[in-house]
Amino acid sequence: MQYVPFGKHGFDVSRLGMGCMRLPTMEKDGKRVIDREAAISMIRRGIDKGINYVDTAYGYHDGESEIVTGQALKDGYREKVTLTSKLPVWLVNEEKDMNRLLDEQLKKLDVPYLDFYILHALNKGSFEKMQAFGYKKFFKEALSDGRIRHTGFSFHDGKQAFLDILNDWDQWGMAQIQFNYLDDDKQATEEGLIAAGKAGVPIVIMEPLRGGALANPPADVKALMDNHDVKKSPVEWAFSYIADYAEVATILSGMSNQQQLDENIAVFENLTVGGLTDGDKAFIKELKKAYLARIPIGCTGCRYCVPCPNDVRIPDIFHAYNENAMLGQEWKWNWNYRGMTEKGTDASKCVGCGACEGACPQGLPIIDLLQRIDTEYKNK
Ligand code: SF4
Numbered sequence: 001m002q003y004v005p006f007g008k009h010g011f012d013v014s015r016l017g018m019g020c021m022r023l024p025t026m027e028k029d030g031k032r033v034i035d036r037e038a039a040i041s042m043i044r045r046g047i048d049k050g051i052n053y054v055d056t057a058y059g060y061h062d063g064e065s066e067i068v069t070g071q072a073l074k075d076g077y078r079e080k081v082t083l084t085s086k087l088p089v090w091l092v093n094e095e096k097d098m099n100r101l102l103d104e105q106l107k108k109l110d111v112p113y114l115d116f117y118i119l120h121a122l123n124k125g126s127f128e129k130m131q132a133f134g135y136k137k138f139f140k141e142a143l144s145d146g147r148i149r150h151t152g153f154s155f156h157d158g159k160q161a162f163l164d165i166l167n168d169w170d171q172w173g174m175a176q177i178q179f180n181y182l183d184d185d186k187q188a189t190e191e192g193l194i195a196a197g198k199a200g201v202p203i204v205i206m207e208p209l210r211g212g213a214l215a216n217p218p219a220d221v222k223a224l225m226d227n228h229d230v231k232k233s234p235v236e237w238a239f240s241y242i243a244d245y246a247e248v249a250t251i252l253s254g255m256s257n258q259q260q261l262d263e264n265i266a267v268f269e270n271l272t273v274g275g276l277t278d279g280d281k282a283f284i285k286e287l288k289k290a291y292l293a294r295i296p297i298g299c300t301g302c303r304y305c306v307p308c309p310n311d312v313r314i315p316d317i318f319h320a321y322n323e324n325a326m327l328g329q330e331w332k333w334n335w336n337y338r339g340m341t342e343k344g345t346d347a348s349k350c351v352g353c354g355a356c357e358g359a360c361p362q363g364l365p366i367i368d369l370l371q372r373i374d375t376e377y378k379n380k
Pocket residue numbers: 308309310311312314349350351352353354355356357366367370
């Protein structure tokens with residue numbers, strides 16, 4: 001396992017972090033719950049093999065993740081790791097909720113303090129709410145009474161929102177962002193990541209494999225890898241791209257079984273900051289290009305075409321369709337489109353009024369596209 005300093009906090013962190021969002025599960029009383037024995041064994045195995053960063057959150061696994069993570073960290077494991085959990089900002093309706101939720105989370109984890117307590121999944125709107133509730137005052141109190149050691153935020157919005165949050169406080173302890181070689185120009189973006197580094201805010205990465213999709217590329221992308229002179233697995237290409245950045249402290253992977261854990265640990269044995277050659281970087285750009293070339297509909301997601309009078313979710317349909325074409329995740333497309341069908345917002349509800357086409361800056365033949373997509377889905 002490789003380790004790097006966690007920013008200027010004075011301790012090192014393993015490049016691979018244990019994300020407790022996708023722990024092993026099992027069926028119990030008709031419900032999907034965490035397989036506690038398997039989860040605890042996996043978390044401890046990861047720590048035994050050198051992982052020293054553990055990430056959980058209030059909402060993961062319907063609230064069960066914090067309890068099981070806490071159980072896994074008994075018997076001396078807590079002292080071996082940096083432990084992070086997240087304040088569910090969507091449950092904060094008044095100032096005192098922040099203290100109440102932190103206390104509840106410490107109790108669930110059964111620990112006296114958290115190393116990092118971070119605002120969960122911030123976007124422009126939720127951050128403005130946290131500003132209004134005085135997040136800095138809350139953090140300062142929790143830091144001084146010892147319930148937390150460092151602060152931070154995780155993030156899902158665009159670059160400007162990220163920079164605004166970053167620049168709002170000079171005492172952020174870290175920022176957690178979604179970043180991978182397909183998404184380096186989305187959400188916080190590479191520019192945001194570098195800005196955080198310059199501000200002395202270490203970065204924690206989530207979704208390094210884009211929910212697992214980059215681990216299983218479609219055949220043509222995989223063929224590029226197989227025929228390349230430098231041999232790396234799809235997972236190695238994805239992780240090595242991120243590990244190359246000095247701004248990145250740890251890379252979270254939501255592992256669901258021991259095999260994934262062992263494979264990831266093996267990959268991280270060799271990943272160093274600045275470890276990619278110029279040739280590697282150029283090849284990763286080629287991979288990204290190959291993925292993007294698979295996108296059939298040039299919808300930018302601007303949403304000028306909605307609302308549709310018949311409630312057709314035009315940009316969402318195009319997005320899900322494009323994602324499937326790009327990543328080859330048929331099951332996800334079927335699941336998404338079925339959901340829209342059940343809600344009556346799928347492509348078949350289009351009556352061809354044309355209102356959307358006039359509003360589309362890309363000049364897309366929306367009506368035809370919707371018809372084609374719906375026919376394709378039904379003929380499968
Ligand atoms: S053409 Fe179809 S999708 Fe477009 S606004 Fe009219 S009903 Fe909605």
